[in-house]
Amino acid sequence: MHHIDVIRIPSRSPGDTSGLEALIASGRVAAHDIVAVMGKTEGNGCVNDYTREYATSMLAACLGRHLDMAPAAVEKRVAFVMSGGTEGVLSPHHTVFTRRPAQGTPAVGAKRLTLGIAFTRDFLPEEIGRRAQIEETAAAVQQAMRDAGIASSEDLHFVQVKCPLLTPGRIAAARARGCEPVTADTYESMGYSRGASALGIALATGEAALPDLADAAVLHDWSLCSGVASVSAGIEVEHNVVIALGMSAEATSELAIAHEVMNDAIDAAAVRRTLETLGLHGAEGLERIVNVFCKAEASPDGQVRGMRHTMLGDSDIHSTRHARAVTGAVVASVVGHGMVYVSGGAEHQGPAGGGPVAVIARA
Amino acid sequence: MHHIDVIRIPSRSPGDTSGLEALIASGRVAAHDIVAVMGKTEGNGCVNDYTREYATSMLAACLGRHLDMAPAAVEKRVAFVMSGGTEGVLSPHHTVFTRRPAQGTPAVGAKRLTLGIAFTRDFLPEEIGRRAQIEETAAAVQQAMRDAGIASSEDLHFVQVKCPLLTPGRIAAARARGCEPVTADTYESMGYSRGASALGIALATGEAALPDLADAAVLHDWSLCSGVASVSAGIEVEHNVVIALGMSAEATSELAIAHEVMNDAIDAAAVRRTLETLGLHGAEGLERIVNVFCKAEASPDGQVRGMRHTMLGDSDIHSTRHARAVTGAVVASVVGHGMVYVSGGAEHQGPAGGGPVAVIARA
Amino acid sequence: MHHIDVIRIPSRSPGDTSGLEALIASGRVAAHDIVAVMGKTEGNGCVNDYTREYATSMLAACLGRHLDMAPAAVEKRVAFVMSGGTEGVLSPHHTVFTRRPAQGTPAVGAKRLTLGIAFTRDFLPEEIGRRAQIEETAAAVQQAMRDAGIASSEDLHFVQVKCPLLTPGRIAAARARGCEPVTADTYESMGYSRGASALGIALATGEAALPDLADAAVLHDWSLCSGVASVSAGIEVEHNVVIALGMSAEATSELAIAHEVMNDAIDAAAVRRTLETLGLHGAEGLERIVNVFCKAEASPDGQVRGMRHTMLGDSDIHSTRHARAVTGAVVASVVGHGMVYVSGGAEHQGPAGGGPVAVIARA
């Protein structure tokens, strides 16, 4: 079984790997133990956000130097999930996850953090946002749960997926083969890819059943969702990357994870409940937080608690950018700062307008 | 002495006056009692945001029909302050302020809300952001306090100013006369105009002394500020419009105002303290809020509580837009929704990175 | 038969009507002769561009004062088509079209400019971008041609349509009735509305046949298009407004119109050919131009003359904004300045990536 460590590193720019280098140099982290890195990079978080692949390239090159591997091989070994967009008070950073064999004897009766990773095959452009992506993701989530040693969905607290989007080139390639993608709008394709991936998570956890998950359900039937799903789309992948985070009685670290579902983008109470579940109180409790992970979106009905919002009609700033600024600020106002992981676009991830929030803290 | 009423009206679009029409038609408000309207409109809140003047034009035309006055005359009688930008969960609305002679006898020992308005002369482009704007604003603030019947700065809780900005045309006009404006960057001119106006408020309240208020202090000496200043710049004015809000023992309404200073953009505690000062507790307390008014900005040192933010280096979204999204979300998470007045750009309005917050509620 | 005059007026801001006032005051134009106004306003030209309705409101109020009519009645009498977006060198202006009975005897053998207008009924949100909008537009185009006295499609040179878009509120209203709009993305709805309207024009002119114009053809079958269609979407209408411009042997003004189809966004040669058709040569020829009208778009295949463009993957600036900047600059480089009417989004208006260009000039 696993011993997990999680370290949050500030980054000075998208290509900055000095924090990771220092961590390795200090001996705090061994490069070969790193299984996943989740980052917030300071791009627009939308289609043409190259800060995600830039960060991934530099991190993979950095680890490749330490592991004596080509960067491409590192990307097959480590689950890199870069989420673009640090609107408002969000602060660019990476969260590094390491995994070693269990250390000593698990504490009796106390579950600890564990994690697993998996990758799907590459998707064809016309598969994105549709049934194929749902089913492949579900299979990968189950594989990641096995890799983590998470026995049941009750112990699963957060599933992070990185998924592809449609570019003009990919759309043209599909059409050249006579296949029509789910949309020709590149920004909208991000929502479809996130939505289908989230439904895949819901399928894996049993929150949704296969017969309900037709193509037409994606971005339409908001009753279908997963309370542990967090999905980020990006131009830098053609497959889905899955990180499953949960608890296990056999894991041996000092870390724990808990989650709640935010009912809307300003649901500070859900964040506070998550802290309470972990027994975090006052300033000392906040000190024990390693990171917060959550999803944000502009409510698709155009309202938050009965008041009209303007995010969906704003042609200057995409709604995912607004949503990250909002939920990032709400989380920051609870936990004391903005160096948290808030990702935009919560289609089928929690209820419409809301999304899951998870906290990893020292027990 | 005055009897003040304050009503918040949702707006469906920048040109929507149906709410005001309904208010007048219902008899709730008499058109001739309206002395001020503060609005949030759904533009970018920056230089080329014409939703502010569009809203003002339609409101002035609407009141003009009821008062049998030309719109231009209405704009000299009523203080219109439109603040653009409803990023995130902020919801477009207007706050209508009416003023009648005191009704009945003031409650013994209980101060109530009062307000006054004033206008400066038009400014030359080269006066914006400089000493002339500081001094003229100070004089207008004192005039508005007298108009309100606010005896001392201790009873002054919020001073809202609308001020002009520099356009390419105004800059060219100044240069044609051999005068150089404080900046040739139109967006940056908004900050200079807000900053000088805020220093004018600080001068009027005694928070700053005239000898310290040289041109060079504007946007440089952040130790100079006012804890009650709220300033919005716009293309729709060439003079400053001032609304002074405070408390008076002779005012007779059921309304009260209190304020605090947010130390940074995520200072939810300051919002909660303001509610406590007004005796607002729980859901019932939130029901009694008429509106919240506050300022937001990206901390000029590039950090919020020690964590780097990226708002000042974002060339796609101006920092005032980010800041409104942040503080709007924080306030909404406390008071329960986003139909609140949050304005961006808090130069010399509260400490660097923070700003004043005021709440009007039924006593 | 008709005597048409066309005057281009610079505007200083979206709400500026001083140019129109001066034109009427000078006697150059009689308010009751005005049948159409086409404007370029300085908003983003996308969903939340309120400069279009602001301009329309102010123009209708201005004409209402002169005609002693309510603004709403003016909007039913005059065809207002405001196109947002003056990216690059495009310069905000209005083009005023007047129509009087024919003056004197038509020149023998010489056709002159004529125009007609028409309006469709309001569309339900779920009709936008679909067959109903196609058919209603086609009927209105034929009505406008009759109104203009344009006998055949050969004499029809430019059909300008203003059409609605989907807002979050309109989408929610449709769904509340159990009807699903063609898209839930507000920006994308502009393209659907323009596309269906353009196919309606193609149907009216015989460039397309009804059986080919199924819902599925809109934004998919690029072989269907009209070489005289120019369509602008806006939040300010719920119906289509149609202006048909053409030539007639019975019209009596000194003005003529000609058009060509730009093959792509940089097809300066098509602009030059149009000038040649009108006999415009050299600087003197350029002086005789009253205005140029054209459509621009980012080629949907992601390439211009074999070179990849990045407009369709840009999540900071919508592709219609890029396209207006491009074609506006190309036209300006030919005709000498940027005070021309270039509108973005040329779906089914000319070939994919290109669009019609028309020039009105003194004969």
Next chain:
Amino acid sequence: MHHIDVIRIPSRSPGDTSGLEALIASGRVAAHDIVAVMGKTEGNGCVNDYTREYATSMLAACLGRHLDMAPAAVEKRVAFVMSGGTEGVLSPHHTVFTRRPAQGTPAVGAKRLTLGIAFTRDFLPEEIGRRAQIEETAAAVQQAMRDAGIASSEDLHFVQVKCPLLTPGRIAAARARGCEPVTADTYESMGYSRGASALGIALATGEAALPDLADAAVLHDWSLCSGVASVSAGIEVEHNVVIALGMSAEATSELAIAHEVMNDAIDAAAVRRTLETLGLHGAEGLERIVNVFCKAEASPDGQVRGMRHTMLGDSDIHSTRHARAVTGAVVASVVGHGMVYVSGGAEHQGPAGGGPVAVIARA
């Protein structure tokens, strides 16, 4: 003396080095001959455009593999100038410059393309946009001319400089030392850095004299400019990189360069004159073009040929983005496509509102 080759390579994304790899693999280019790479990358071209440093990092890593050097060492050997922003029809690409010893005997009486490079020291934040940057740049330009073997300014046709900008961090660092940078606005700092660098070029060529080049002249005295200056600012450097391009009777390639000054952003005639100087006529002439290099800006007086433009008051899209779209389209309409180097922000580079244009073609 030198034998220069220049190859233009399309890039599929900012991190794409496949074109360069293929060029080296084919033997067309030897890695050790590469002295400079100028690229257009698809970021916003403003402060937070990391596509420039991403491209540079990947190109340096690629060449480092071939040269067996660390990427940092490659960046000291090769002049990388990445210009962000491919608005409109501009197409991302790299231009690779190689230099070998002269091959054979120079053609008698025929000058050919030559080039040289140089680097300044790193600048302190407070030096940017001021005299120190002017003088250091001038010295580097003269060094690059010597490196190129360009004997006099008459043979100098284009000087490309890459220069730094101010970030929130660099501004804070300067202030911590008690030094005030020229501006606290990060976007505006790009203009100051470009402007001072251009004045440095003007000083080196004799187009301006040292006594006129006080700090106050930068961005104010538009009469001071260089007709061969092209400067791009970026977050990825702290020093200036200089590439001098000109003609020499001793150079031996088949390539030539010529330049003109565009009087404004739509001056297509200047582009055509440059082609004529090089003897390029018709389609065959266009085929001989290797690349076009030019600068674009929004005229600071707010007008282009007497018509108001809105670029300087647009708070959604920075004026340099508009300007690139405009001039890129104009150049593309002349040379037939958009894979050309157009860089935004032409302060002191040609006349106000205009800028230099250079063409490299096969003789």
